[in-house]
Amino acid sequence: EPGLYIVATPIGNLGDITLRAIAVLQGCALIACEDTRVTGKLLKHLGIKARLQRLDDHASADARARVIDEARVSPVALVSDAGTPLISDPGYRLVREARASGVTVTSIPGPCAAVSALAMAGLPSDRFLFAGFLPVKDKARRDTLEGLAGIAATLVLYETAPRLERTLQAIAELWPEREVAVARELTKLHEECRSGTAASLAEHYAAHPPKGEIVLLVGPPGEDEAPVLDTDVLLRAALA
Numbered sequence: 001e002p003g004l005y006i007v008a009t010p011i012g013n014l015g016d017i018t019l020r021a022i023a024v025l026q027g028c029a030l031i032a033c034e035d036t037r038v039t040g041k042l043l044k045h046l047g048i049k050a051r052l053q054r055l056d057d058h059a060s061a062d063a064r065a066r067v068i069d070e071a072r073v074s075p076v077a078l079v080s081d082a083g084t085p086l087i088s089d090p091g092y093r094l095v096r097e098a099r100a101s102g103v104t105v106t107s108i109p110g111p112c113a114a115v116s117a118l119a120m121a122g123l124p125s126d127r128f129l130f131a132g133f134l135p136v137k138d139k140a141r142r143d144t145l146e147g148l149a150g151i152a153a154t155l156v157l158y159e160t161a162p163r164l165e166r167t168l169q170a171i172a173e174l175w176p177e178r179e180v181a182v183a184r185e186l187t188k189l190h191e192e193c194r195s196g197t198a199a200s201l202a203e204h205y206a207a208h209p210p211k212g213e214i215v216l217l218v219g220p221p222g223e224d225e226a227p228v229l230d231t232d233v234l235l236r237a238a239l240a
């Protein structure tokens with residue numbers, strides 16, 4: 001069937017590709033991807049031949065329009081390097097424009113680091129807020145975290161190994177009491193999920209610098225959590 005297929009791919013363990021993902025990729029003449037080398041390797045492993053086209057967030061509107069035109073007449077897939085496209089990965093514009101132009105969009109579900117981490121961390125999973133990657137700079141990161149302070153849900157964040165310790169320190173300052181979990185190298189050989197306070201985890205990872213890919217989860221505020229003082233709000237109130 002013609003249309004745009006959003007296909008999730010493994011986040012480490014190649015065994016996690018779904019039967020449906022394989023069937024759809026086999027049926028596509030064109031596969032739009034982030035990095036043709038990464039997707040080329042996956043396709044080679046699966047024994048699938050298809051034309052690969054790089055289409056990341058910097059792609060032009062024209063490039064997207066050509067992919068959408070092709071999807072009108074034959075099946076076209078979008079994959080990212082790992083996991084579910086659009087989840088801290090490119091694809092939002094393509095999907096939006098495809099739908100707006102009447103092309104059928106189908107999601108072929110599969111691995112997603114955020115959901116896998118939430119499923120294993122033992123933090124409340126009834127309400128969660130996925131916030132992707134935090135800003136890199138200390139002040140911006142703290143501001144972003146402060147902005148999430150009042151949210152009564154588990155926060156799910158993506159983080160890199162070199163930044164983990166500083167982010168844990170920032171969380172320890174803001175929310176010393178909250179339960180935090182670090183899910184690392186999911187589906188891979190050295191998968192681990194460790195929980196505790198942000199301070200205890202910061203201490204652990206200072207002594208054992210982490211490697212690999214990381215999902216950071218922060219439990220919801222307790223009933224007695226002191227509100228974070230938002231200086232901007234206080235300042236505006238004082239000036240009003």
Ligand code: SAM
Binds near residue numbers: 084112
């Ligand atoms: N679209 C992907 C998904 O569905 O999970 C996420 C892509 S994002 C560019 C990459 C980030 O996802 C990594 O920096 C890490 O935070 C997280 N991630 C991806 N694979 C992971 C894994 N195997 N274990 C832990 N975190 C992972």
